Amino acid sequence: MQENKSFLKKPAVQTILASLICIVLGVLIGFIALLIINPSGAWNALGEILKNFWNYSKHTTQMKNLGNTLVKTAPLLMCGLSVLFAYKVGLFNIGAAGQYVAGAGACIYCAVGLGWGWFPCMLASILAGALVGSLSGLLKAYRNVNEVISCIMLNWICLYLVNTLLSKIKNPTSPYTYAINLKVVTTDGVTSTAAHPQALLPTLGINALFNNNKYVGIAIPLAILLAIASWVLLSKTKLGYELRATGLNKYAAKYAGMADRGNIILTMAIAGGLAGIGASMLYLTGFEDWSVTQASVPAMGFNGIAAAFLGGLNPIGTIFSSYFIQHITDGGAQLNKQVYPGEISSMISSLIIYFCGFVLFFKSTMNKWLDSRAEKSAKKGGK
Amino acid sequence: MGNEHNSEYAIEMLHITKRFPGIIANDDITLQLRHGEIHALLGENGAGKSTLMSVLFGLYQAEEGTIKKDGKEVKILSPNDANALGIGMVHQHFKLVECFTVLDNIILGDEPVGPMGILKKEEARKKIMDLSNKYGLQVDPDAKIQDITVGMQQRTEILKMLYRDNEILIFDEPTAVLTPQEIHDLMKIMKNLAAEGMSILFISHKLAEIMEVADRCSVLRKGKYIGTVNTADVTMAELSSMMVGRNVNFHVEKKEQHLGDVILEVENMTVASKVHKNNAVKNVSLKVRGGEIVCIAGIDGNGQTEFVYGLTGLEPLVSGKITLMGKDITKMPIRKRSIMGMSHIPEDRHKHGLVLDYSLEDNIVLQRYFEPTFTKNGFLRRKNIRKQAEDMIKEYDIRSGQGPITTSRSMSGGNQQKAIIAREIEKDPGLLIAVQPTRGLDVGAIEFIHKQIVAQRDAGKAVLLVSLEMDEVLDVSDRILVMYEGEIVGQLDPKTTTPEEMGLYMAGAKREEVKP
Amino acid sequence: MILLIQYMIVFASVLMLVALGGCFSEHSGVINIGLEGIMVFGALGGALVMSTLPAGTSGFVIVILSILAAMAAGLIYSLLLAVAAINFKADQTLVGTAMNLLGTAGATVIVKAINTKANPDNPSSTIQYIGAKKAFLLVEGYEFNWFMPLALCLLILSWVILYKTRFGLRMMACGEHPQAAASVGINVFKMRYAGVLISGLLGGLGGLVYITAGVSEWKFENGVAGFGFLALAVMIFGEWKPFKIALAALLFGFFRALSNVYTGFDFLRTLNLPSTVYNMLPYIISLIVLVLFSGNNAAPKAEGIPYDQGTR
Structure with a gap:
């Protein structure tokens, strides 16, 4: 009993519990929606969403689809880290979306337009993201412009700028840019040849594990490495110590002589760089091409907010939460489209973000409950 | 608002007792406000004036006692109830x-x-x-x-x-933010209001104002009711002694003083106020030498906070010059001042002193984490930090649930303060600035902290103590400077002065030119 | 030229309505980042009514019912923000972002579910309302519809409510200094609820106006293409004041319209600027305004800060 109580009192345990509550509530409402749409198949449909690639019976197909999910998890994780990093310093980086767009524009243009190799392309995307991020930081530090507002404006400015830039390398027959990865149909099924092979991220043979899914490559281990690096940076280094102190109590940080303005700009630059590299992790695989007519900011950056909060604002937690979000998103695509819309999984993930807003409330309620129980048992013990 | 009243008193607060966890803020206090009078409520900080007024205005409910209006008992559960009874309040903010x-x-x-x-x-x-x-x-x-x-x-x-x-008007320290001319006007207005039949409660600790405007004065001290007097029948000195009472001495052992060189010199410092348009600190000059504890005494809100902010670099100066150990530090950033040997025990340990969600060990190195002992190649040296924390815990008897990894938030106030003091003293500063270092602590912790401060002085360091506690000022310091409305208005010797004399300076009833 | 003015006025009405909604919410002290999501749900409510009303329904009834449906849908959706931000003191930016994502996803789910139920081979997120849409038009052949006079009325009404009524005075006090408002007996929670719900009403209506502008069907997967965010920019540029918001909406609507029709103007075509430039301009202008005037910010002082009865 005693041990049980102190176990529930641990902050890490409470964080995980709170995230689970968010997930359960989100999935529950999603399930209710499924029930309303078609009660008879709802239970199976929920299973299909949660199973994602396990829906396939063949192991090789499973692995191939797992690979696809992982390919999209990498950029999501980066956006999650971007949001998390800024939040640690007390900034809400709703601009991860725009920084991601900037990164996408930079790497696609460098790859297709300039014919650069993958590494300089990736650096370009980091730089572009960092530039956009530090602009918000600069405005916050020197002009006290609310970072949320400046980020929202920059999201759209980035989108239109990138659309303009990339329309220079647009494929005249489609709204998309020239592909990095050209699909050529040959007799023995779909294989591919790359139009800009130098810009494709190396696969390092990892793709062999995923039934030769050609999109799987360096991005996935790199993303995990960067998550661990973020964790190390935040918890093990002098810089991380300063940044967290600034986020937790900016007055104490100032009192201790930390450079508050410099730290804000640096943080936003790092956050932007993370979102930017995220974009190159997706677009340099050729998994997707950029449509220059798209009229809304890609949701990847916003989903990063979900990943960060669901991961309990911990870089390692974010690895799992971003995989989970991508897992159910892809799971939605498994649904029978004639009965259930696949967007039900985006709905679930947005509901999860919504419930993340209640995390503080969950935690304080949990603590109140634990305290009142402790009091009761103390009274009993006293008698 | 007729002239016929059922009772002699507009408002009576009878035997009011209000407790907060660990403290009795109001202990059996009785306050009777006559119709058409100006009634002052006098007391030091923490005497219980604000709590009493909050009870009257419906912000708190008293555990014991009754409130009567016009002789009839009433219940005041919210500011709306107070308003319905004709009670209005001008809040300090x-x-x-x-x-x-x-x-x-x-x-x-x-x-x-x-x-x-x-x-x-x-x-x-x-x-x-x-x-x-x-x-x-x-x-x-x-x-x-x-x-x-x-x-x-x-x-x-x-x-x-x-x-x-409203016909019962409460003024909560209304003159704190005003210029002398504005204060003069306010006094006139209050007299007008009383002449028109309003009953006024005037909360203050400025004796001269009370003598000028109030008909009667009730005095509180440490949550207790001391008495009510007609202002016409008493002198300022008598009021002052009612306010401060007798000293309970916990005497602090001090060695004989060995004055050293001038460590800190402040010349004509002026600092702007964040609350009002006037300057909070006006043209202050002072010197602190090694081996002495100089105390800045005064009632809260007379510019002490802003003076310390200016001194430590948290706020820029409007004008003036600060010299620390012979170097001009007027424009120096906070970090450099700290490295040069300025230690600062801040007034608000939760706002400035600690990152509450950091562990104890992380807070112990808050001023030194960047030193090579604690950081190498950008990485924190956790082992050394842990050792430093363990040493401090032992040396300063900092008690916490889980030792160095305890979250600072979960520690008691006394132990939080000990951690700050350990951190600031262990930096081996030339100048120690301690602002209200014992605020809200129990007797044991207070004694410990006083000993640490005196030990610094005995070791030849310069100590600048800012305190609102009369006992602390008299016991610990070697020299007292009284600050009133942003200026140094008196220099006193703790060996020869009395609380009454100090009270007169603190309340602005007496002043003299002080040469640094 | 006429085309440009038509588009400008249509876009300006949308932006103005939604920005006025945001203005009410923020004046009560709650930042409403979720306007985009509110618009989507308002549009959905209106579109569903338009598509389900029988063909013979009189124009007047169509207009009234679809407007009411849009407003009601927006209002209900804005409850998500009100409950989280006011009762549970949730992070308003986080909740607003969630609402934007949920708006598009939720509306798509609903429309697709309806469409597939009617015909399993039609898993699209499009609602058609060709017949009903005609009822809105004021002048045959032009894009002038009932919404424009309505928007004008709502503009004047908003101004009157904010500056001339007891309700407006109290609500703005809650956004500026909730403790002061509470000290004179105003219920801050109630006023904030009112502010957020009004933003739901106006945002929902704005969504309906947007999807009936020039088109007669809407694909809900596309959401409302950032108009909710543009409305936020309009609100900031309009300094949280109704008439300035109206002017800002006209200006931003003009840029938006230019991006659609600039090819019709010879001198603009010779400039050879891509349409994205016109789309970008409103955001750039707002950003510059923020940078230049951040010192004397017109934003309500207490916005975004949850009200806690304990703090005084």
Whole structure:
């Protein structure tokens, strides 16, 4: 009993519990929606969403689809880290979306337009993201412009700028840019040849594990490495110590002589760089091409907010939460489209973000409950 | 508001007791306010004045005691109840909407409206102008609060009460933010109001103002009721001694003094205020030498906080010069001042002193984490940090649940303060600035902290102590400078002065030129 | 030219309505980042009514019912923000972002579910309302519809409510200094609820106006293409004041319209600027305004800060 109580009192345990509550509530409402749409198949449909690639019976197909999910998890994780990093310093980086767009524009243009190799392309995307991020930081530090507002404006400015830039390398027959990865149909099924092979991220043979899914490559281990690096940076280094102190109590940080303005700009630059590299992790695989007519900011950056909060604002937690979000998103695509819309999984993930807003409330309620129980048992013990 | 009253008293608060966890804020206090009088409520910080007024205004409920209005017992559960009984209050921090006009602020919550909730401002304007003329409360009804002087803002607050037909008016330290001219005007207004039949409660710790304006004065000390006197029958010195009472000495052992070189020299320092438009610190000059504890005494809100902010670099100076150990540090950033040997035990340990969600060990190195001992190649040296924390815990007897990894938030106030003191003293500073280092602590912790401060002085360091506690000032310091309204108004020797004399300086009743 | 003015006025009405909604919410002290999501749900409510009303329904009834449906849908959706931000003191930016994502996803789910139920081979997120849409038009052949006079009325009404009524005075006090408002007996929670719900009403209506502008069907997967965010920019540029918001909406609507029709103007075509430039301009202008005037910010002082009765 005693041990049980102190176990529930641990902050890490409470964080995980709170995230689970968010997930359960989100999935529950999603399930209710499924029930309303078609009660008879709802239970199976929920299973299909949660199973994602396990829906396939063949192991090789499973692995191939797992690979696809992982390919999209990498950029999501980066956006999650971007949001998390800024939040640690007390900034809400709703601009991860725009920084991601900037990164996408930079790497696609460098790859297709300039014919650069993958590494300089990736650096370009980091730089572009960092530039956009530090602009918000600069405005916050020197002009006290609310970072949320400046980020929202920059999201759209980035989108239109990138659309303009990339329309220079647009494929005249489609709204998309020239592909990095050209699909050529040959007799023995779909294989591919790359139009800009130098810009494709190396696969390092990892793709062999995923039934030769050609999109799987360096991005996935790199993303995990960067998550661990973020964790190390935040918890093990002098810089991380300063940044967290600034986020937790900016007055104490100032009192201790930390450079508050410099730290804000640096943080936003790092956050932007993370979102930017995220974009190159997706677009340099050729998994997707950029449509220059798209009229809304890609949701990847916003989903990063979900990943960060669901991961309990911990870089390692974010690895799992971003995989989970991508897992159910892809799971939605498994649904029978004639009965259930696949967007039900985006709905679930947005509901999860919504419930993340209640995390503080969950935690304080949990603590109140634990305290009142402790009091009761103390009274009993006293008698 | 007729002349016939059922009772001699407009408001009576009888045997009020209000407890907070661990402290009795009001212990059996009785306060009787006559019709048409100005009644002052005098006491030091923490004497229980604010709590008592909050009970009267319905912000707190008392555990014991009764409140009577016009002889009839009443229950006041919220500010709305107070308002319905005709009780109004001018809060120390004005409750005005900055971007609204004076008129809008006055009518807010009690607006005259026509059909569809459309405001009838002309009606309100007439009533306000009538009140304004009747009591000499000059305001511009169409000016926005953000554009007018503090004095006019206060008149707006008074009009807010009159507009609601309140007849019992509470003024909570109304002169703290005013210029002398504005104070003079306010005194006149209060007398006018009383002459028109209003009953006024005037909370203050400025003796001269009380003597000038109040008919009677009730004194509180440490939550207890000391007595009520007619101001005409007493002297300021008598009031002062009622306010401060007898000293309970916990004497602190001090070695004989060996004065060293001048460590800190402040010349003509002026610092702006964040609260009002006047400067909070005006032209202050002082010197602190090695081996002495100089204490800045004074009542809260007389510029001590801003003085320390200016000194430590948290706020820029309007003008003046600061020299630390022979070097001009006026424009130096906080970090450099700290490295040069300035240690600062801040007034608010939760706001500045600690990152509450950091572990104890992380807070122990808050001023030194960047030193090579604790950081190598950008990485924190956790082992050394842990060792430093363990040493401090042992040396300063810091008690915490899990040792170095305890979250600072979960520690008791005394142990939090010990951690800060350990950190600041262990830096081996040339100058130790300690601001209210014992605020809110128990006797054991207070004694420990005093010993540490005196040990620094005995080791030849310069110590600047800022304190509101009379006992602390008299026991610990070697030299006392009294600050009143942002200026140093007196220098006293703790060996020869009395609390009464100090009280006179602190309350602005006495002043002298002080040469640094 | 006429085309440009038509588009400008249509876009300006949308932006103005939604920005006015945001203005109410923020004046009560709650930042409403979720306007985009509110618009989507308002549009959905209106579109569903338009598509389900029988063909013979009189124009007047169509207009009234679809407007009411849009407003009601927006209002209900805005409850998500009100409950989280006011009762549970949740982070308003986080909740607003969630609402934007949920708006598009939720609306798509609903429309697709309806479409597939009617015909399993039609898993699209499009609602058609060709017949009903005609009822809105004021002048045959032009894009002038009932919404424009309505928007004008709502503009004047908003101004009257904010500056001339007891309700407006009290609500703005809650956004500026809730402690002061509470000290004179105003219920801050109630006023904030009112502010957020009004933003739901106006945002929902704005969504309906947007999807009936020039088109007669809407694909809900596309959401409302950032108009909710543009409305936020309009609100900031309009300094949280109704008439300035109206002017800002006209200006931003003009840029938006230019991006659609600039090819019709010879001198603009010769400039050879891509349409994205015109789309970008409103955001750039707002950003510059923020940078230049951040010192004397017109934003309500207490916005975004949850009200806690304990703090005084």
